[in-house]
Amino acid sequence: MFSFEKNPIIFTGNKGDFKITMKLKQLLCIIFFIPELLFGQYPVDSVLQQLDEAILYHDLHNQQKELKIKLLKEQLMSVPVNSEDEYEVIKKIYEEYRPYLLDSAIHYKNRNIEIAKHLNDSEKLIESKLEQAYLMAATGMYLEAVNLIKTIDRNQLPNALLIEYFDTFRHIYSELAFYTQDHTRSQQYWDISNNYGDSLINVLTDDHELNYAISETEMRNSGQYEEALRINKIKLEKYNPGTREYAIACYNRAITYREMGNKNGEKYYLALSALSDIQSSTKDHASLWMLAEILYDEKDMERAYSYIRFSWNETVEFNARLRSLQSAEILSLIDRTYQATIEKKNNQLQTYIKIISGLVILLAVALALIYNQMKRLAAIRRDLQEANARLIKLNDELQQVNQQLQVVNTDLSESNHIKEEYIGHFIKLCSQYIDKMDEFRRMVNKKLNTGQTEELHHIIRSRDMMEKEIEALYRDFDKAFLSIFPHFVEKVNELFFENEKIELKNGELLNVDLRILALVRLGISNSSQIADFLRYSVNTIYNYRAKIKNKTIYRDEFEKMIMMIR
Numbered sequence: 001m002f003s004f005e006k007n008p009i010i011f012t013g014n015k016g017d018f019k020i021t022m023k024l025k026q027l028l029c030i031i032f033f034i035p036e037l038l039f040g041q042y043p044v045d046s047v048l049q050q051l052d053e054a055i056l057y058h059d060l061h062n063q064q065k066e067l068k069i070k071l072l073k074e075q076l077m078s079v080p081v082n083s084e085d086e087y088e089v090i091k092k093i094y095e096e097y098r099p100y101l102l103d104s105a106i107h108y109k110n111r112n113i114e115i116a117k118h119l120n121d122s123e124k125l126i127e128s129k130l131e132q133a134y135l136m137a138a139t140g141m142y143l144e145a146v147n148l149i150k151t152i153d154r155n156q157l158p159n160a161l162l163i164e165y166f167d168t169f170r171h172i173y174s175e176l177a178f179y180t181q182d183h184t185r186s187q188q189y190w191d192i193s194n195n196y197g198d199s200l201i202n203v204l205t206d207d208h209e210l211n212y213a214i215s216e217t218e219m220r221n222s223g224q225y226e227e228a229l230r231i232n233k234i235k236l237e238k239y240n241p242g243t244r245e246y247a248i249a250c251y252n253r254a255i256t257y258r259e260m261g262n263k264n265g266e267k268y269y270l271a272l273s274a275l276s277d278i279q280s281s282t283k284d285h286a287s288l289w290m291l292a293e294i295l296y297d298e299k300d301m302e303r304a305y306s307y308i309r310f311s312w313n314e315t316v317e318f319n320a321r322l323r324s325l326q327s328a329e330i331l332s333l334i335d336r337t338y339q340a341t342i343e344k345k346n347n348q349l350q351t352y353i354k355i356i357s358g359l360v361i362l363l364a365v366a367l368a369l370i371y372n373q374m375k376r377l378a379a380i381r382r383d384l385q386e387a388n389a390r391l392i393k394l395n396d397e398l399q400q401v402n403q404q405l406q407v408v409n410t411d412l413s414e415s416n417h418i419k420e421e422y423i424g425h426f427i428k429l430c431s432q433y434i435d436k437m438d439e440f441r442r443m444v445n446k447k448l449n450t451g452q453t454e455e456l457h458h459i460i461r462s463r464d465m466m467e468k469e470i471e472a473l474y475r476d477f478d479k480a481f482l483s484i485f486p487h488f489v490e491k492v493n494e495l496f497f498e499n500e501k502i503e504l505k506n507g508e509l510l511n512v513d514l515r516i517l518a519l520v521r522l523g524i525s526n527s528s529q530i531a532d533f534l535r536y537s538v539n540t541i542y543n544y545r546a547k548i549k550n551k552t553i554y555r556d557e558f559e560k561m562i563m564m565i566r
Contacts, residue, residue: 042268054278065281082118099282102319130164137172166200228256247276283318285311478509491565500551
């Protein structure tokens, strides 16, 4: 979808000049003509959407127009009064007001007439009078326009203004012929207009803009539609979309399509013309109210009413009385039809309200039934939730029991393993001690038989043998324990502060601290039993255990964590 709103229109300088780049102009022309050239189709819906948007935001274009006029008026204040500079600036202001506000355009053109008189510049005076007469025709002031032109001496008319002179007369009398209520004089006015048109053709150059317009009209009136479209295309490629000239070219192309019976082409180019009118702040909306007529015939009442109301408001603001007369009839017709459509919709709405009311009652009954069913389902769901909650609770309890059984099984398995290990060591130790006692008996017997009683007495009094046996007992205990818990020392050190970890001497398997913890791990937590095994007093064992706990990170849970070592 193309959008004129997004064209890069550039505001430059204090003069407020607006321009569109040539590349963009060519691109837009290509976009507009592609559907027509390739497919013979027109994206009418797309351009109507653009037109709807332009109407919605038309104030933005008016603000640009007002800004440009404001800058020109500021420039006007800086030039001398009754000077050529003032004349040129006012001429620019007039060009801005001409399609925007008719009264203001006439006011500034009157001022230029006064300046031209003060400068005693006959060419500027004639130029201003011709432009003023053209404006008067748009307001229906035909007699005043003719009288104003008649004040111009034909013999003193410069050649440069001949075209404007004949074109203004042709325009005034064509307007008179079209709008007069006296049908007997209508043809007379057409004849006068045609005579001035002939004079105009005689002075026109081949490349003059009016020559294209007259040629296009002649081709259309003579039924040479393709040639009329070709000439029109030259004009379309020459002008920028969003300008008044482009709007006029699109309007003329739409008229040709109307003569050809091509409704879609007519709608498409009327919409483009109306779009350019709005974007150039042109308030004389011939294209828009003609488009509204077509949409009215196609039963598109919403758009037709919107377009004609907008066109009417713009025309009233522009103050072109003839255009108001043209659009008044269609506005009245569309307004009556629109009101009838609204009344019909209101009747339909009342019918729909009655139907909806009945449906609401049925819906209320259905909701009541559904509510009762939902209450029953809620009660059933609540019972199921309670049953599920009890099952979940029982399942949790079963899982806890299973976990406890697993722990018990693990402990039993570990206990059995410990028992097996230590029973084997116990049997081995018993056998070793029996052998040692037998060896000791033979040694005693030998000493007695040889009469070495004194030496035997010395051996019995010495503790060396007992110390060696105790060391052997502890070494066997350490080996047996570490065979069951090979990582015991590392696991215990993980529970100590970093600077309190236990370090074993060279050749040591366990020390006293570790043996106490080993006995705790084996389930011997009674300090007196530990004291008997390690041959310490009970108080000493208490002190050892307290000192060990003070070195640990988890003091209160320390012995429980020892029991968890595997």
